[in-house]
Structure formats: C-alpha cells, structure tokens
Amino acid sequence: MQGLFFYLFGTVAVISALLTITRRDPVTSAFWLIFCFLNVAALFATLSAHLIAVLQILIYAGAIMVFFLFVTMFLGKEKRSAERPNPVVFGVGVLTVGAIAGGLMRLVRSGSHDFGEVGPEHGTIEAVSRLLLSNYLFAFELTGLLLTVAMVGAVLLARREAKGARATRTPAGAPSGPAGVEEVADA
Amino acid sequence: MNEMLTELGYTLGKIGFMLAVILGLLPAMIWAERKGAAYMQDRIGPNRASIGGIFRMGGLVHPIADVLKLVFKEDIVPAGVNRFFYHLAPFLVMVIALTTFAVIPFGDALYLGDKVIKLQVADLNVGVLYILAMTSLSVYGIVLAGWASNNKYSFLGGIRATSQMISYELNMGLAVMSLILATGTVRMDEMVQFQGHLLFGFLPAWGVVVQPLGFILFLVALFAETNRNPFDLPEGESELVSGYHTEYSSLKFALFFMAEYANMIVGAAIVSTLFFGGWQVPWLSTDLLRAHAGPLLTGSAIGATVLSFVFTAATWRHYERFRGRLGDRRELEPLILGILFFALGLATLGYVVFQKPWTIDSAMAAHFATVAQIGSFLLKTVFFAWLFIWVRWTLPRFRYDQLMRLGWTTMLPLALLNFFVTAGVVLLVNS
Structure with missing residues (x-):
C-alpha cells in the first residue's frame, strides 16, 4: 500500500516537474510546479512527516506560488512566453542536474549513510517543534533573523523607489508579502 | 479484514454526513440569500416556482428550479481558452x-x-x-479560471484574487496562531475539548472569550478569503462584468456558484469550531448531557410538540385569511402544511406519553448526547452562514486600495499585537 502510493505520487511529481520546465507559458509552468509541490507534500505525508507535508502546501504551494503567479500575471503577454533556450545554457543545465542526480544515487547505493526507518511519531508537530526549539534553536533563530533582514531590505527598497518617483498609491507593505508569510510560518 | 471493513464503513458514513451537511445546506443558503436580500431591500423575493401548483414553501422550491435551469442551459466554451485549465478550474474550487x-x-x-x-x-x-493550507489553495481555482478564460475582465479578477489572498492569509494565520497559543494545541478535537471548560465558574472558555480580537481578525480574513462582500473584488460585477467566472456558463458556472456557498458553509463551520465551542453545548458537557438525558429529551420533545401546534395554528390562520382570494390550488398549501404540522405535533405528543423519554437507558442517553452536540454544531454553523448573507446585504464593497490598506496597515499590526499579548498572558498564567 505504502509502495503503491509512493510510486503513484512520485511518478506524478516527476511528470509535472518535467511539464514545468517544458511548457512555454510561464503561468502554465507555474501551475504544473504547484501540482508538483502538492505531490511532494503527499510523499511527505506517506512518510508520516505530517508537519512538513502541510508546510509544503501552506508555504510553497499556498503562499510563494501565489506570489509568483501574481508577479507573472502582471508581466505582459509578449514578455511572458519563454524563448527557445540557448543550447549552451541548456547543455550546462542538463550536465549539472545529471551530476547532482548521479551523486545522490551513488550516495544512496553505497550505503555509507544509514537512512534508518523512523517511527510514525517522528514527523508529528510535537516532535519537529521539540527539535527546532532544542537541538536546532540557534539555526532556527538565525533563519528567523535572516528573513527579518530580507523583509526590512525589501521595505527599504520599495520606500527608496517610491521617494524617487511620485508618491504612488500602491500599498507599502505589499512587496514584503511572501517574506512575511515565511516569517510567520517559522515563528 | 472485517475490522477494516467496518472502519471503512464508519469513515464513509462520516464523509456522507459531511457531504449531506454541505450539499443539504447549499440550496437552503441560496434560498436564504435571495429571500434575505429581498426582505432587507423591502421586497418579497422569490415566491413563484411551485410543485404541482400547490407547494411554494415561501420560495424554497426556487433552488430546484435554478438547478434545473442551469443543467439544461447550453454549455458555451469561448474561443481561445486554455481548454485543460478552463475545465479544471470549477472542479478545483469545489x-x-x-x-x-x-x-x-x-x-x-x-x-x-x-x-x-x-x-x-x-x-x-x-x-x-490543514485548514490554513486548504484555504491558501482555494485561490487557485479562481486564478486558473481567470487566466484560462482568455478574457481581460476574468484575468483582472484572478489577479485581484491572488493579491487579496496574500494580504489576508497572513492575518488569518496570525489569528489562528494566537488561538493555538491560548488553547495550547493545534488539534481540532482538543481545541473543542478545551472550549468545554468554564472560566471563573460560569463563562464557557470559547475561543471568542479567550481571543476576542483574534476572532474579529479571523472573521474579517475569512470574509476576504471566501471572496464574499465586502471583499468580493475578484467578482466585482460593477467593474469586471462578473470577474473570474465571466466566461463560464451552464453547469460550470453552477459549480462556481455552489462552491461560493460551500465555502461559506465550511467557513461558518470553521468559525464556530475555533471560536464558538464547535459541538459543545454551552454549560452542558458530554457527561452532563448523558447524565440528564431523560429530562432534557422530555423537555425537547414537549418543546417540539408546542412548536408544532403553534405552527398548526399559524398555518390555519393563514389558510382562513387567504381562502377564496387566490382562486386556485395555491390556497391548499397552508392547509396541507397545517395538517402535516398537526400530525407532527401528535406524533411528538404520543412519543412523550407512550415512550416515557425520561426513562431512557444509558446507551440511548449517549446517542442523545451525540445528537444534541451535532445539533449544537449545526445551529452555530447555520448562524454564521447567515452572517455571511447578512453582511453582504448590509455593507458596500471596498475599493481595492482600501482593501489593501485595511489588510496591511490595520489588521496586520493588530494581529501581531494580539499575538504578543497572548504570548505574554500565557507566559504569566503558566509560570
């Protein structure tokens, strides 16, 4: 049963990831990417990592992709359709992805790392929170600080631009949207 | 194996109940919306459709007529749409x-x-x-519809939906976060259990009592996320024809229409669960309900009897008043309804006299408690579903910049303040 779900969601995730990079229209690509995220979330759920699964949907599929779409839709239609990729760029991309995939495969196959099975309690919200607020407290706080810096930077940039141009009626807080969302989800 | 099958049966039963609640309330909501709007605007509202020329039920037959009309309308797919996403969008929303x-x-x-x-x-x-994750996904159906329709108005509706979503999702999340801090759990069943306690010995510890500001912020954000007036800018029919579903017709339009009401019902259920005690009957915990099931059941049966007879009298008076004035079969409606109410009253009276409900056993008492709790939950849900309609016909629509300013400069600081104050209070109480 577990295996069936793994192959189902895994296959769909890979197919939608391929569709993401082969579609011409960025909006279509974005939708396939969202679909890919949802399937990855389902994979997390089958691994009983419920918190990660929900955060995957809430933050990546829900917040960040909404923002991506918002920006992409604001670009004109002529700017939106992607051009045929430069063959050099394409080649380098394929090589990089191949190298990473090959490295990962070798790492898993070699058995030098023990990916032992964890119990169903491992991914619960209590377990993950306890880890975050004890063993990884420093890294956790540092990430929070980083996001705050990014948010302040975004607001600062928006302010400077607004000062240069005429005072516009765009909401001052809007550019910091996704950073803020992440910040809250982390908090 | 047998164990698994019964388990599956129970789950299917619960899913069936859930669907019955939403899909059963849907036509009632549409009726309440039309009739409520009519009364608020000093009109009579829908009252023409009838079954067999007799039953009009104050317009309750109209949703059936609406659905039949939408099913048999031509399904138009405009030229230049992105077919796959155009057809996917209404299903996604629902x-x-x-x-x-x-x-x-x-x-x-x-x-x-x-x-x-x-x-x-x-x-x-x-x-x-999970609820937050799902509401954050709910925008995609709208965006997809707006984008795939190949229509500038639809497209603008989609863009508005995304930016509205980004702005209010944050406030909703912060309000829920404060509630999580106050109740000390993220699980829905534990949250409802928490709300069964009494504060200071008399006040139910409902979310709205513990988190009054959080409740207001959550409610406003919920209105924005269900795209209901005063935040229905993605539809904005005075500016965008009808926004994201301009190009949809027939059953696909019906799906969008139904999804809006389904969203309202689900939103009402969420508000009543998080902030109004969910299935908790105020002051009556499950144990109390089970212990006093006999008297409570007797009381409700007697109440139902009295109500039935009151309705009988009212319909009879209606029948007397309108007899001979309409001159067709419509006159019979109050008479038939009156007979039905009378029969219902006799049935409940007979139940009280012959079944002696004050002597029920403990197994039946447990079932009575469950039914009472489901009733309490449904009552709260229906009230908040009505609130959506009430607000829609009371307030005008916001302008777009007002919407943004309210979200980012008023609600966000308030939500953050609420969060920090809650954290401080929880720290003080626990230490």
Missing part, C-alpha cells in the same frame, strides 16, 4: 471547498460497545494548519 471540512469535528467521541468512533473524518496531527 473540491477544495469540500475537502476543508474533513478535519472539523462535529461531536464528541461516540462509544459503541468497546469501539470508539471519533466524529471527525480525518483526525490529523496538524489539525488547524
């Missing part, structure tokens, strides 16, 4: 609206022999975060 209901508990755990049945379709460890 599916996400329905799946959100899965984590909402509608009664205390029921004991059948040695089996425990949780009255909740999915008891998730992440609980309320």
Whole structure:
C-alpha cells in the first residue's frame, strides 16, 4: 500500500516537474510546479512527516506560488512566453542536474549513510517543534533573523523607489508579502 | 479484514454526513440569500416556482428550479481558452471547498460497545494548519479560471484574487496562531475539548472569550478569503462584468456558484469550531448531557410538540385569511402544511406519553448526547452562514486600495499585537 502510493505520487511529481520546465507559458509552468509541490507534500505525508507535508502546501504551494503567479500575471503577454533556450545554457543545465542526480544515487547505493526507518511519531508537530526549539534553536533563530533582514531590505527598497518617483498609491507593505508569510510560518 | 471493513464503513458514513451537511445546506443558503436580500431591500423575493401548483414553501422550491435551469442551459466554451485549465478550474474550487471540512469535528467521541468512533473524518496531527493550507489553495481555482478564460475582465479578477489572498492569509494565520497559543494545541478535537471548560465558574472558555480580537481578525480574513462582500473584488460585477467566472456558463458556472456557498458553509463551520465551542453545548458537557438525558429529551420533545401546534395554528390562520382570494390550488398549501404540522405535533405528543423519554437507558442517553452536540454544531454553523448573507446585504464593497490598506496597515499590526499579548498572558498564567 505504502509502495503503491509512493510510486503513484512520485511518478506524478516527476511528470509535472518535467511539464514545468517544458511548457512555454510561464503561468502554465507555474501551475504544473504547484501540482508538483502538492505531490511532494503527499510523499511527505506517506512518510508520516505530517508537519512538513502541510508546510509544503501552506508555504510553497499556498503562499510563494501565489506570489509568483501574481508577479507573472502582471508581466505582459509578449514578455511572458519563454524563448527557445540557448543550447549552451541548456547543455550546462542538463550536465549539472545529471551530476547532482548521479551523486545522490551513488550516495544512496553505497550505503555509507544509514537512512534508518523512523517511527510514525517522528514527523508529528510535537516532535519537529521539540527539535527546532532544542537541538536546532540557534539555526532556527538565525533563519528567523535572516528573513527579518530580507523583509526590512525589501521595505527599504520599495520606500527608496517610491521617494524617487511620485508618491504612488500602491500599498507599502505589499512587496514584503511572501517574506512575511515565511516569517510567520517559522515563528 | 472485517475490522477494516467496518472502519471503512464508519469513515464513509462520516464523509456522507459531511457531504449531506454541505450539499443539504447549499440550496437552503441560496434560498436564504435571495429571500434575505429581498426582505432587507423591502421586497418579497422569490415566491413563484411551485410543485404541482400547490407547494411554494415561501420560495424554497426556487433552488430546484435554478438547478434545473442551469443543467439544461447550453454549455458555451469561448474561443481561445486554455481548454485543460478552463475545465479544471470549477472542479478545483469545489473540491477544495469540500475537502476543508474533513478535519472539523462535529461531536464528541461516540462509544459503541468497546469501539470508539471519533466524529471527525480525518483526525490529523496538524489539525488547524490543514485548514490554513486548504484555504491558501482555494485561490487557485479562481486564478486558473481567470487566466484560462482568455478574457481581460476574468484575468483582472484572478489577479485581484491572488493579491487579496496574500494580504489576508497572513492575518488569518496570525489569528489562528494566537488561538493555538491560548488553547495550547493545534488539534481540532482538543481545541473543542478545551472550549468545554468554564472560566471563573460560569463563562464557557470559547475561543471568542479567550481571543476576542483574534476572532474579529479571523472573521474579517475569512470574509476576504471566501471572496464574499465586502471583499468580493475578484467578482466585482460593477467593474469586471462578473470577474473570474465571466466566461463560464451552464453547469460550470453552477459549480462556481455552489462552491461560493460551500465555502461559506465550511467557513461558518470553521468559525464556530475555533471560536464558538464547535459541538459543545454551552454549560452542558458530554457527561452532563448523558447524565440528564431523560429530562432534557422530555423537555425537547414537549418543546417540539408546542412548536408544532403553534405552527398548526399559524398555518390555519393563514389558510382562513387567504381562502377564496387566490382562486386556485395555491390556497391548499397552508392547509396541507397545517395538517402535516398537526400530525407532527401528535406524533411528538404520543412519543412523550407512550415512550416515557425520561426513562431512557444509558446507551440511548449517549446517542442523545451525540445528537444534541451535532445539533449544537449545526445551529452555530447555520448562524454564521447567515452572517455571511447578512453582511453582504448590509455593507458596500471596498475599493481595492482600501482593501489593501485595511489588510496591511490595520489588521496586520493588530494581529501581531494580539499575538504578543497572548504570548505574554500565557507566559504569566503558566509560570
């Protein structure tokens, strides 16, 4: 049963990831990417990592992709359709992805790392929170600080631009949207 | 194997109940919207459609006529649409609206022999975060519809939906976060259990009592996320024809229409679960309900009897008043309804006299408690569903910049303040 779900969601995730990079229209690509995220979330759920699964949907599929779409839709239609990729760029991309995939495969196959099975309690919200607020407290706080810096930077940039141009009626807080969302989800 | 099948049966039953609640309330909501709007604008509202020329039921037949009309209309697909996404969008909206209901508990755990049945379709460890995740996905159906329709008005509706979503999702999340801090859990069933306590010995510890500001912020954000007036800018028919569903017709339009109401019902269920005690009957915990099931059941049966006879009298008066004035079969409606009410009154009276409900056994008492809790949950849900309609016909629509300013410069600081104050209070109380 577990295996069936793994192959189902895994296959769909890979197919939608391929569709993401082969579609011409960025909006279509974005939708396939969202679909890919949802399937990855389902994979997390089958691994009983419920918190990660929900955060995957809430933050990546829900917040960040909404923002991506918002920006992409604001670009004109002529700017939106992607051009045929430069063959050099394409080649380098394929090589990089191949190298990473090959490295990962070798790492898993070699058995030098023990990916032992964890119990169903491992991914619960209590377990993950306890880890975050004890063993990884420093890294956790540092990430929070980083996001705050990014948010302040975004607001600062928006302010400077607004000062240069005429005072516009765009909401001052809007550019910091996704950073803020992440910040809250982390908090 | 047998064990698994019964388990599956119970789950299917719960899903069936959930669907029955949403799809059963849907036509009632559409009726309430039309009739409520009519009365608020000093009109009579829908009252023409009838069954057999007799039953008009104050317009309750109209939703059936609406559905029949929409089913038989021509399904027009405009030129230049992105076919796959155009057809996907209405289903997506509806599916996400329905799946959100899965984590909402509608009664205390029921004991059948040695089996425990949780009255909740999915008891998730992440609980309320699932609701946030689903509401954040609900925008995609709208964006997809707006973008795939190949229409500038639809497209603008989609863009508005995304930016509205980004702005209000944050406030909603912060309000829920404060509630999580106050109740100390993210699981929906534990949250409802928490709300069964009494504060200072007399006040139910409902979310709205513990988190008054959080409730207001959550409610406003919920209105924005369900795209209901005063935040229905993605539709904005005075500016955008009808926004994201301009190019949809027939059953696909009906799906959008139904999804809006399904979203409202689910939103109402979420508000009543998080902030109004969910299935908790105020002041009556599950144990109290079970212990005093006899008198309570007798009281409700007598109340039902009295109400039935009052309705009988009212319909009879109506019949007397309009007899001979309409001159056709419509006159018979109050008479037939009156007879039905009278029969109902006799039935409940007979139940009280012959079944002696004050002597029920403990197994039946448990069932009575469950039914009372489901009733309490439904009553709260219906009230908040009505609130959506009430607000829509009371307030005008916001302008776009007002919407943004309210979200980012008023609600966000308030939500953050609420969060920090809650954290401080929880720290003080726990130490």
